[in-house]
Amino acid sequence: MSETIEKKASYNPKEVEDKYYKICEARGYFEIEGNKEIQEAGTDGKIKTFSIMMPPPNVTGSLHIGHALTFTLQDIITRYKRMDGYKTLWQPGTDHAGIATQNIVEKQLLAEGTTKEEIGREKFLERAWLQKKTSGNNIVHQMRKLGVTPAWQRERFTMDEGLKEAVKEAFVSLYNEGQITQDTYMVNWCTHDGALSDIEVEHEEVNGKFYTMIYKFADGSGELEVATTRPETYFGDTAIMVHPDDARYKDIVGKEVLLPLTDRKIKVITDEHVDMEFGTGVVKVTPAHDQNDYAVGQRHNLEFIKVFDEKGILNDYCGEFAGLERLEARPVIVKKLEEEGYIVKIEEHLHQVGHCYRCKNIVEPFISTQWFLSAEMAQNSIQKAKDTTKERAEKGSSLFHPPHWINSYTAWMDELRPWCISRQLWWGHRIPVFTCEDCNHTWADKADEPEACPKCSSKKLTQDPDVLDTWFSSALWAMSPLGWGNNGKMAETYNDTDMEEFYPNSLLITGFDIMFFWVARMMMMGEHFQGKLPFEDIYMHALVRDEHGAKMSKSKGNVIDPLDMVEEHSADIIRFTLAYLAVQGRDIKLGAKNLEQFRNFTNKLYNATNYLQLNVDTFKDLNEIKVVTPLGRYMESRLAEAVEKVRDSLDTYNFSDAAKALYNFVWNEFCDWGIEYSKADRESIPELGAIFKETLKMVSPFMPFISDHLYHKLSGTTLEEGESLMVLPFPKEIKADEEAEKMFAIIEESITALRRAKVVIDMGNSKIDKAYIKLDPTAKIDTQMAKPFIEKLAKVLEIEFVDAKVADSITDVSDNLEVYLPTGEIDMTPIITKLTRQKEKLEKEIQKLNGMLNNERFVANAPEAVIAENKQALEDANNKMTKVSAELEGFGV
RNA sequence: GCUCGCUUAACUCAGCUGGUAGAGUGCCACUAUGACAUGGUGGAAGUCACAGGUUCAAGUCCUGUAGCGAGCACCA
Numbered sequence A: 001m002s003e004t005i006e007k008k009a010s011y012n013p014k015e016v017e018d019k020y021y022k023i024c025e026a027r028g029y030f031e032i033e034g035n036k037e038i039q040e041a042g043t044d045g046k047i048k049t050f051s052i053m054m055p056p057p058n059v060t061g062s063l064h065i066g067h068a069l070t071f072t073l074q075d076i077i078t079r080y081k082r083m084d085g086y087k088t089l090w091q092p093g094t095d096h097a098g099i100a101t102q103n104i105v106e107k108q109l110l111a112e113g114t115t116k117e118e119i120g121r122e123k124f125l126e127r128a129w130l131q132k133k134t135s136g137n138n139i140v141h142q143m144r145k146l147g148v149t150p151a152w153q154r155e156r157f158t159m160d161e162g163l164k165e166a167v168k169e170a171f172v173s174l175y176n177e178g179q180i181t182q183d184t185y186m187v188n189w190c191t192h193d194g195a196l197s198d199i200e201v202e203h204e205e206v207n208g209k210f211y212t213m214i215y216k217f218a219d220g221s222g223e224l225e226v227a228t229t230r231p232e233t234y235f236g237d238t239a240i241m242v243h244p245d246d247a248r249y250k251d252i253v254g255k256e257v258l259l260p261l262t263d264r265k266i267k268v269i270t271d272e273h274v275d276m277e278f279g280t281g282v283v284k285v286t287p288a289h290d291q292n293d294y295a296v297g298q299r300h301n302l303e304f305i306k307v308f309d310e311k312g313i314l315n316d317y318c319g320e321f322a323g324l325e326r327l328e329a330r331p332v333i334v335k336k337l338e339e340e341g342y343i344v345k346i347e348e349h350l351h352q353v354g355h356c357y358r359c360k361n362i363v364e365p366f367i368s369t370q371w372f373l374s375a376e377m378a379q380n381s382i383q384k385a386k387d388t389t390k391e392r393a394e395k396g397s398s399l400f401h402p403p404h405w406i407n408s409y410t411a412w413m414d415e416l417r418p419w420c421i422s423r424q425l426w427w428g429h430r431i432p433v434f435t436c437e438d439c440n441h442t443w444a445d446k447a448d449e450p451e452a453c454p455k456c457s458s459k460k461l462t463q464d465p466d467v468l469d470t471w472f473s474s475a476l477w478a479m480s481p482l483g484w485g486n487n488g489k490m491a492e493t494y495n496d497t498d499m500e501e502f503y504p505n506s507l508l509i510t511g512f513d514i515m516f517f518w519v520a521r522m523m524m525m526g527e528h529f530q531g532k533l534p535f536e537d538i539y540m541h542a543l544v545r546d547e548h549g550a551k552m553s554k555s556k557g558n559v560i561d562p563l564d565m566v567e568e569h570s571a572d573i574i575r576f577t578l579a580y581l582a583v584q585g586r587d588i589k590l591g592a593k594n595l596e597q598f599r600n601f602t603n604k605l606y607n608a609t610n611y612l613q614l615n616v617d618t619f620k621d622l623n624e625i626k627v628v629t630p631l632g633r634y635m636e637s638r639l640a641e642a643v644e645k646v647r648d649s650l651d652t653y654n655f656s657d658a659a660k661a662l663y664n665f666v667w668n669e670f671c672d673w674g675i676e677y678s679k680a681d682r683e684s685i686p687e688l689g690a691i692f693k694e695t696l697k698m699v700s701p702f703m704p705f706i707s708d709h710l711y712h713k714l715s716g717t718t719l720e721e722g723e724s725l726m727v728l729p730f731p732k733e734i735k736a737d738e739e740a741e742k743m744f745a746i747i748e749e750s751i752t753a754l755r756r757a758k759v760v761i762d763m764g765n766s767k768i769d770k771a772y773i774k775l776d777p778t779a780k781i782d783t784q785m786a787k788p789f790i791e792k793l794a795k796v797l798e799i800e801f802v803d804a805k806v807a808d809s810i811t812d813v814s815d816n817l818e819v820y821l822p823t824g825e826i827d828m829t830p831i832i833t834k835l836t837r838q839k840e841k842l843e844k845e846i847q848k849l850n851g852m853l854n855n856e857r858f859v860a861n862a863p864e865a866v867i868a869e870n871k872q873a874l875e876d877a878n879n880k881m882t883k884v885s886a887e888l889e890g891f892g893v
Numbered sequence B: 001g002c003u004c005g006c007u008u009a010a011c012u013c014a015g016c017u018g019g020u021a022g023a024g025u026g027c028c029a030c031u032a033u034g035a036c037a038u039g040g041u042g043g044a045a046g047u048c049a050c051a052g053g054u055u056c057a058a059g060u061c062c063u064g065u066a067g068c069g070a071g072c073a074c075c076a
Helices: A017-026 A065-083 A098-111 A116-136 A138-144 A161-176 A231-236 A247-252 A291-300 A316-321 A326-339 A376-394 A405-414 A470-474 A498-502 A512-530 A562-568 A571-581 A592-615 A630-651 A655-678 A682-699 A704-715 A738-760 A783-794 A829-854 A856-861 A864-890
Strands: A049-053 A087-091 A180-190 A194-196 A201-217 A223-228 A239-242 A256-258 A265-270 A282-285 A343-356 A364-373 A433-436 A442-444 A461-463 A505-511 A535-541 A768-775 A796-801 A809-813 A817-822
Touching (some): A049 A065, A065 A087, A065 A138, A065 A505, A065 A571, A065 A630, A087 A498, A116 A138, A161 A180, A161 A442, A223 A231, A223 A282, A231 A326, A239 A247, A316 A326, A376 A512, A405 A512, A470 A512, A512 A535, A571 A592, A571 A655, A571 A704, A592 A655, A630 A655, A655 A682, A655 A783, A738 A768, A738 A783, A738 A796, A783 A796, A809 A864, A829 A856, A829 A864
Parallel strands (some): A049 A087, A049 A505, A239 A265, A505 A535, A768 A796
Antiparallel strands (some): A180 A194, A180 A364, A201 A223, A201 A256, A239 A282, A433 A442, A433 A461, A809 A817
């Protein structure tokens, strides 16, 4: 690199982003009245409203790339709607994240050499709140680095005073309706975290072992081979079962076998559940420790024997093994069985094992008493989601975007089972159910500490020790921050009109991974309490992967930290990159290359601004001027198309299309043509500046900082003393100018033809003295107007319009014109080659078009417009063919 | 096993309701001309996974196959 090339100044986001963000937040732009000046009424005469709830991140979490994607998309839509005159609510908040937070605090205690049991519930909760406070706002501050604009003044926490009320409101109401009931049932049990709902269990394939062991008949008449993956549970066996049709075992049904190493006898029964083909066809039945056996046990009235406790410690049923932990016990028990000759064989066995989604512990099916929310209460929301889809389908829209998610949603909902909502934790919403110690009356109460038993007035009351599943409070998130159920608490964070204005929410944007955890639950709660589904649209975005398509994970070391990216590039660049890559229905592969492309884009924006200001200091807004120059008219017309494209794309949540439309307009239209043309027509520059400022308004939702900065730069104002771009109206209703478009199409064609021709004579893009253009009779333009543009961009000192081919020249043939470059004695071979290839292409095209147009059935069936289009294409091709052939003849080919 | 998605240029991906295949990157050639070399100009590059079907016309609609991915269920 030569040292003479100076490093030019470029845009420095670090000087802009934090400063601008602080100013905008302080001015209240993010709040629902932040754009009051430009709010406008909809068709019904009321102010248009738009609402979107932020999926509350875990209060103890930190920002990862998935957050960056979801928040960026939410922010783009929010900013767009805000600029488009909607009264806009983007509701922020954080989630108390029961298990996750509790685990963090427990670890801290462990490090301090104590436990939660030792310090007690009250102290523990103090610690948890402390943890919430210290690490709690971390993520919220990290989010600001992305430039997102939720209504921070309304920030909520799923365990704040108001939302606590909402949870109680929902619980008590559902309890009184009989939708919430307590039941003793087999649940998924984590020996560390307690009860889990079905979807909190992650099934993973593991290499296990398949043990075939011997059960001897009690009467000494032989033995049975029984296969199992979990030998340690055999102490809880209460039957042996075979298939009723299994001829092999007809004779043993009803006989008794002895459990190995014990003298307990169990019976051989028959049940359809057995798969005769699998294993030995003989199955041990452990009703207290297996989901299927539980059902078998109920069918056959078997005894339910638990062999370990909540912590997984084996009990007295296990004889000498009592006191061992269930997983540690297995090899010990197997060893003993082997020694005693009870093990026939041990095989490798690949099978699915459930793990706790939080601590990865192996989950046990375990019988316990828990609270459940009935599946019936979800029925209306299921039906409505289907109906809504039907209604919308007629309008060409759908509830889910992309629409195929409705399949997953309904498939899951149709098989919905009661939701286990109680958790054996301390951190969370305490279950508001009380029992009177005197009369045993049990009831749900909204009061934290009810005065007395409503039945016998006793004051000896106890509250259920458990808390609710974190997702229970999240399930209310579409309405609880709007004041629903808040019982007057925290009323400063919402308005009385909020429910009416913002429910149903306009849109939900979230990842598909929490569709069942969260979306489905909000659907049931929203419909149940409001009679309306909580969302008008649901946009499910994909996963962000690394550049090779692998999932990002700490262990793989391929994690991209969004804050690092902000540091290295800028919030604007990350936002634009993510938006550009956010195509519906496909995962995002993110690599350094992507970011570079859009870093270059910001540079382009910056330099376009520089260019404009080399010529004119400051520019007016587009609506303040009348665009009169031909170039101005043309660029405004191109802008009109870009505006329409960006709007359409955002309206249908096609973020990628919107970003592409912006990118293409700025780079390929405005810079490559507009700015270059303006070098031949300085008069148009004030108009181009106004058009560029309008473009920056469209850029603003995607790249809020650089757009604001450049807008003020071009206006000769500052953000400090002026209004931010983010609360100015989003461009709309710009008119296309067909006449200008047509003229510039010919000018552009001339320039391209000349550039091509120059390459053929090895002139590259160096300057030449003279060139000629012969326009077809159909190509009518103002040649005086066109001339300087063509000369400048084609780099020809002088062009001349002619009516006939110029002698001693080479030609470039295009649709509406031919250009001629005068030649000395140059080698004509490359030109002939080029023309020959062009001719071959044309022949093929003409043949194809002729084939179509001579096909009677095509002419009879195709719409007129399509026929006309093809006829025109044929005519054009034939024209061009004539010209190319004439050229070739000229060369004697 | 069931459901869904993906398969288009060397790579990463667009392509709506069927009407002559697009972008970015990369590649080749030219290029320090007054916004930008993070730039400009021109160019090469595709049996649209495969096999059938519907249609005047299929990357696009239908059926099936294969490969990859995701979710759900089952596996004693």
